[in-house]
Amino acid sequence: MLHLVAAGSLACLVLALLVRRLRPHAFGISERAFIVSVVVFHLLVTVGLLAGTPAG
Amino acid sequence: MIPTAVVAAPTTALMLARLGLLAALHVVPSDYSPVRHAVSDYAVGRTRRLAATMTWIGAAAWAGLAGTVAVALPGWEHRASATLWLIVLAAVFVALPHLPTDLEGERRTLVGTLHLLAAVA
Numbered sequence: 001m002l003h004l005v006a007a008g009s010l011a012c013l014v015l016a017l018l019v020r021r022l023r024p025h026a027f028g029i030s031e032r033a034f035i036v037s038v039v040v041f042h043l044l045v046t047v048g049l050l051a052g053t054p055a056g
Numbered sequence: 057m058i059p060t061a062v063v064a065a066p067t068t069a070l071m072l073a074r075l076g077l078l079a080a081l082h083v084v085p086s087d088y089s090p091v092r093h094a095v096s097d098y099a100v101g102r103t104r105r106l107a108a109t110m111t112w113i114g115a116a117a118w119a120g121l122a123g124t125v126a127v128a129l130p131g132w133e134h135r136a137s138a139t140l141w142l143i144v145l146a147a148v149f150v151a152l153p154h155l156p157t158d159l160e161g162e163r164r165t166l167v168g169t170l171h172l173l174a175a176v177a
Contacts, residue, residue: 028091035095042121043071049128050064
């Protein structure tokens with residue numbers, strides 16, 4: 001699920017960078033969704049490694 | 057052999073701290089909107105110290121994750137490359153506070169362009 005959020009938000013923020021009319025409406029939120037999804041994913045990786053189970 | 061918990065526990069704490077600081081940036085008074093402005097914009101203006109702190113905590117988190125991967129996954133075939141790229145990512149995050157972005161509407165500068173390249177990287 002997180003990978004879908006990350007991929008989708010990345011696509012949206014790139015599109016917003018390329019289409020200037022979209023930037024004020026879409027870039028900020030999609031950038032934040034991307035950052036949060038990436039950090040949460042890696043947080044889950046460290047928690048999983050801490051718990052002693054390999055990350056999926 | 058370093059126990060995984062020795063590196064994974066502080067890395068977890070750093071990642072949680074980074075998320076908390078990202079949230080704090082959106083709570084403290086600023087001139088920025090989460091819809092209209094990039095996260096990088098918080099590094100310019102009255103939120104610059106909080107943004108720099110968040111970025112450096114992020115650098116430490118990525119370095120910690122590099123250490124965690126190196127210690128916890130000895131049999132993983134991609135351990136070396138993953139560790140290397142996480143170290144590179146940490147280095148980019150160390151540099152970012154020294155490369156403030158150009159705000160929307162401002163003239164593009166060399167530093168702002170370097171920020172964009174670092175952000176993409």
